[in-house]
Amino acid sequence: AQRVTQPEKLLSVFKGAPVELKCNYSYSGSPELFWYVQYSRQRLQLLLRHISRESIKGFTADLNKGETSFHLKKPFAQEEDSAMYYCALSGNNNDMRFGAGTRLTVKP
Amino acid sequence: AGITQSPRHKVTETGTPVTLRCHQTENHRYMYWYRQDPGMGLRLIHYSVGAGITDQGEVPNGYNVSRSTTEDFPLRLLSAAPSQTSVYFCAIRVGGEGYEQYFGPGTRLTVT
Numbered sequence: 001a002q003r004v005t006q007p008e009k010l011l012s013v014f015k016g017a018p019v020e021l022k023c024n025y026s027y028s029g030s031p032e033l034f035w036y037v038q039y040s041r042q043r044l045q046l047l048l049r050h051i052s053r054e055s056i057k058g059f060t061a062d063l064n065k066g067e068t069s070f071h072l073k074k075p076f077a078q079e080e081d082s083a084m085y086y087c088a089l090s091g092n093n094n095d096m097r098f099g100a101g102t103r104l105t106v107k108p
Numbered sequence: 109a110g111i112t113q114s115p116r117h118k119v120t121e122t123g124t125p126v127t128l129r130c131h132q133t134e135n136h137r138y139m140y141w142y143r144q145d146p147g148m149g150l151r152l153i154h155y156s157v158g159a160g161i162t163d164q165g166e167v168p169n170g171y172n173v174s175r176s177t178t179e180d181f182p183l184r185l186l187s188a189a190p191s192q193t194s195v196y197f198c199a200i201r202v203g204g205e206g207y208e209q210y211f212g213p214g215t216r217l218t219v220t
Contacts, residue, residue: 009147034208044150044197046208086149088209094138094157094201095165096209100149 002027002091006099013077014107021072021102023061023087031089033063033070036098038084047072047085057081077106110134113198113212121220126185128215130198132178138201139181140209141165141173143194150197156181188219 003026013019025031033050048056050063050070061072070087087099110133120126130139140155142165152165154173162173170192172184185192198212 006149036209043213044211046210049208093163095152095155095163096140096199097152097166098142098150100147 002031002089002097004087004089004097004099006085006087006102008102009100010103010105012105012107015079016076019074019077019081019104019106021085021087021104023070023072023099025068025070025087025089027068027089027091029092031091033061034088034090034096035059035061035070035072036086036088038086040083044086077104079106079108082106111198111200111210111212113196113215115215116213117216119218119220120188122189123187126188126217128183128185128196128198128217130181130183130212132181132200134200134202135178136200136202137178139175140199140201141171141181141183142197142199143167143192144197144214145194153183153196188217190219193217193219 005024035047036044037047038044059074063070082105084101084103086101090096112131114129137158141153142150144150151167153171156162156175159178196215199209201207202210
């Protein structure tokens, strides 16, 4: 069974500090991993996907198959990064499972 | 991607049937229903990989779905329970190899 674990429900950092949101997964096949973000009063939207190896809004995430992790990182957090972040995994059966989410607060 | 949900808010009593609607306008094959609860994240209820095909997700009990057309994917609660108070999101898969899920605006359901 596929599972996504985000161990931190809440994360608070100061503006300009580095931030890392953790995501671990379990899946027997080759997963596709995603990070989604939900800003206040907005719909959930894709932030980045691992196959694209892209950086969006300064965020990056590297898939580590050995550690089964897909942590989201940003070297210098901004106040506008405050939001709910969800890690998600899509397997071979076309469903997509999400973690419980981490609420990031960036303090001025 | 055009995806709408209705109603946006609903309050209903325990035991009543409820239908949450999801409509898309761009002929996407894959559609999903999630519920979002504090501390639980998004949990997949049911999903569909095309008209006439549905499958269960993580928390299907108490919910039914059907996919008679590509455009519509209604979620039915045959007998609403307080534990089904939640925010419900419909999503479609968009894109090919670089796909993503595109979410609707959500329906806030309260069961009293």
